[in-house]
Amino acid sequence: MIDVTEQKRRVAVIGGGITGLTAAFYLQQQAKNQKLPLEIVLIEASHRLGGKIQTLRKDNFIIERGPDSFLDQEQVIEELAKQLGLEDQLISDVPGKTYVAVNKQLSPIPEGSILGIPTKMISFAKSDIISWSGKVRATCDLLLPPSNVKDQSLGGFLRKRFGEEVVENLIEPVVSGTYSGDIDQLSLHETLPNLAEACLKYRSVIRGIQKGNFHLKEGTLKSTFKTFEHGLESLIYALEKSLEMAILYKGVRVKKISKMQDKVLLLLNNQNSIPVDGVIVATPHQAASKLFEHEELLNGLLDIPANTIATVSMIFSQNAIKKKFDGNGFVVSRNSDYSITACSLIHKKWPHAIPKEYVVLKSYIGRSGDESIVELSDNEIEKVVLQDLHSTLKINEKPITTIVSRFKKAMPQYTIGHRKRVDQAKKALHAAxxxxxxxxxxxxGISLTDCIISGKKAATEVLTSIFQTELYL
Known part of the structure; x- marks a missing residue:
């Protein structure tokens, strides 16, 4: 058993992804600022930190296996970057059009669309994605009374406002690309609450967006996406390097959390145990629910579904794309006979990351309720994706390199009742x-920004509960 010194309190952070690293960073920052006698222990089950953030750097290529950028409307990541000395490495993407694949056709998403919702009606009227009857139905949002404010499915709300065709061919492909979920299962109030607020305040979602008095949490198609010059993993490296007060355990898993007098005891898979004063559990909810001595404590978290996805990054020669295409990428309607759900032209969005004589296409696979494709071998996945890229972008050659990255049960789905389930779990955990x-x-929240906010909030709350004083970060 590892001893706790008399002078210091000890906080353990379980999970070394972006949330856990951020929590450890802000624990350390607060301890320094407030001169708190604190020791931090960060425990990660794998042999690397960063979770889904994985940057591959080789031969002047910078390829992200997981997320490749972020929106930072509240400047959360920018502020963290400044504290870590990374602010000069922040770069923005090259803006460009986004297309949608409907059946066999690639069409640009109408100018001014926000998450697929039309706001510039002339541009929307000129689009060939939607029939005239579908366009007329979509404008009913301007005439309909406000929708019921009770929690409901995002898909149900959108169909009431805009009709089936606009939702299926325009809104759903964009929203599903953001949340990797089924809009008919996702909760309106947990994913896009500002849509409901706009509808109530202005009697119309379109009018509310046009007024510009609110912002969508996940941004708009014209939002500036950002990353770091040498990849998102630069943030992970900087966070790890900054943790001089922390003891890091990699390749060590917490098997069980229990009570030991006035301490919390962590039992590790290496047969050691660590008594601590506080804990931040920054693992996926499936793992968190199994950690506690009384396993039923967080059983409600098991009702939060999570989707499996994979990214497929392919490197081609410079002239591989035979179709005339001026976009930065495209999303795919469920009405289309494609396996990929979206594709991003990395060499156009992030030209700094790709040598000029190559193109890189990053495709996404794995739809809610149809995730079996992710279980295929790398070679089989490559064949499926190549078939779709041939159909959409007229690519006829084989890739020079293919990088398949799987993320199993990695995308939590905020379905109806999500807030209640989370609140009940947190209440039960706090009592015990x-x-x-x-x-x-x-x-x-599922974004990188949300994860950082979550880690920071947890750090503040744990320190406040341990030292019995109000702390602010």
Missing amino acids: YPTVRLAGNSYE
Whole structure:
């Protein structure tokens, strides 16, 4: 057993993804600022930190296996980058059109669309994605009374406002690309609450967006996406390097959390145990629910579904794309006979990351309810994706390199009742373990920014509960 010194309190962070690293960073920052006697232990089950953030750097290529950029409307990541000395490495994407594949046709998403919702009606009227009857139905949003404010499915709300055709061929492909989920299962109030607020305030979603008095949490098609010059993993390396007060355990898994007098005891898979004063559990909710001595404590979290996806990055020669295409990428309607759900032209969005004589296409596979494709071998996945890229972009050659990255049960789905499930779990956990907190993308937001906010909030709450004083970060 590892001893706890008399002078210091110890906080353990379980999980070394972006949430756990951020939590450890802000624990350390607060301890320094407030001169708190604190020791931090970060425990990660794998042999690397960063979770889904994985940057591959080779031969002047910078390829992201997981997320490749972020939106930072609240400047959360920018502020963290400044604290880590990375602000000069932040870069923005090269803006460009986004297309949608409907049946066999690639068409540009109408100018001014926000998450596929039309706001510039002349541009929308000129689009060939939607029939005239579908366009007329979509404008009913301007005439319909406000929709019921009770929690409901995102798909149900959108269909009431805009009709089936616009949702299926325009809104759903964009929204599903953001949330990797089924809009008929996702909760309106947990994913895009500002749509409901706009509808109530202005009697119309379109009018509310046009007024510009609110912003969508996940941004718009014209939002500026950002990354770091040498890849997102630069943020992971900087966070790890900054943790001089922390003890890092990699390749070590927490098997069980229990009580030991006035401490919390962590039992590790290497037969050691660590008594601590507080814990931040920054693992996926499926793992978190199995950690506690009384396993039924967080059983409600098991009702949060999670989708499996994969990214497929392919490197081609410079002239591989035979179709005339001026977009930065495209999303795919469910009405289309394609296996990929979206494709991003990395060499156009992030030209700094790809040598000029090559093109890189990053495709996404794995739809909610149809994830079996992710279980195929790398070679089989490559064949399926190549077939889709041939149909959409007229690519006839084989890739020079293909990088398949699988993320199993990695995308939490905020279905109806999500907030209630999370609140009940946190309430039960607080009653049993007052100095333990949950953090991560399973609870209050799936984006990188949300994860950082979650880690920071958990750090503040744990320190406040341990030192019995109000702390602010």
